[in-house]
Amino acid sequence: MEEQPQTRRVGILGYGKLGQFLVSQLLSLGPSLGLSLAFVWARRWEALEALPPHLRLRDLSELPSTWGPHCPRVPAGVPIVPVSPLTRVPVSQLGSPTALADAGTERRLRAAAARGGHTLYVPRGALWGCEDIARMDSAGTLQALKVTMTKAPGSFRAQGWLSPRVAAAVAAGTRTVLYQGPLRPLCPLVPNNVNTMAAAAVAAPRLGFDGVTACLVADPSVPDCHIVTVEVTAVPEGGRALTVTSTRRNPAEPGHVTGSATRHSFWSSVQACTGHGGCVKLC
Incomplete structure (x- = not known):
């Protein structure tokens, strides 16, 4: 049976x-x-x-x-x-x-x-390759991790000092780097938009929210998708280091914070x- x-x-x-x-x-x-x-x-x-x-x-x-x-x-x-x-x-x-x-x-x-x-x-x-990131972090071979998220300006739900910067990007109609730096201070400013970045910090606890680099980009040329680029750099061995870059294009309705594949x-x-x-x- x-x-x-x-x-x-x-x-x-x-x-x-x-x-x-x-x-x-x-x-x-x-x-x-x-x-x-x-x-x-x-x-x-x-x-x-x-x-x-x-x-x-x-x-x-x-x-x-x-x-x-x-x-x-x-x-x-x-x-x-x-x-x-x-x-x-x-x-x-x-x-x-x-x-x-x-x-x-x-x-x-x-x-x-x-x-x-x-x-x-x-x-x-929307984090791609998280198992590999976690394995490298656990082995102590992960030196740097950067996650860049690119969305149309209208898809951001910004708070605090980031809100007027998003408004300026909407008005300008041009590609704008809203933020680049440690992940931790970015999370409370756009909590609906950077969960993928937060997942990266969980995958790499040795780096964590202070060690993962976040880059947030507003780009009106991508109104119907969210682009997530993950850049991994290993600890150098013999003067050379493994690097891996992946780019994920996730279809999304205009103005939505979550892509359909997510x-x-x-x-x-x-x-x-x-x-x-x-x-x-x-x-």
């Missing part, structure tokens, strides 16, 4: 474009993959009106009673996709890894994962959340 796949209950916190896509995938494809949608929460309750009432989580305070005693505890305001198998080995997926740019948040999440034996997964999103990457990441113990793991 063929063994039936174990069912995993998935809860979605956040119902933007990506959340809607994941909900659609869970409802249509989830059952055949052993996944079921447990609940959905959104900042705007009315956004959930099209969903069946039993799937709507009205308030985050209801999460422990909805999810059970093994619900992962995470800091307020951190977007999480809880994924819990029936074997009561809870795991969570951090929908926006830019949250880890805050050192205090990263410490609390890592401590919570280690303390409870849970896994906190970080989706790779949605499918997140869906693959959800399926990979099967529990790896008390750690933070890229998926």
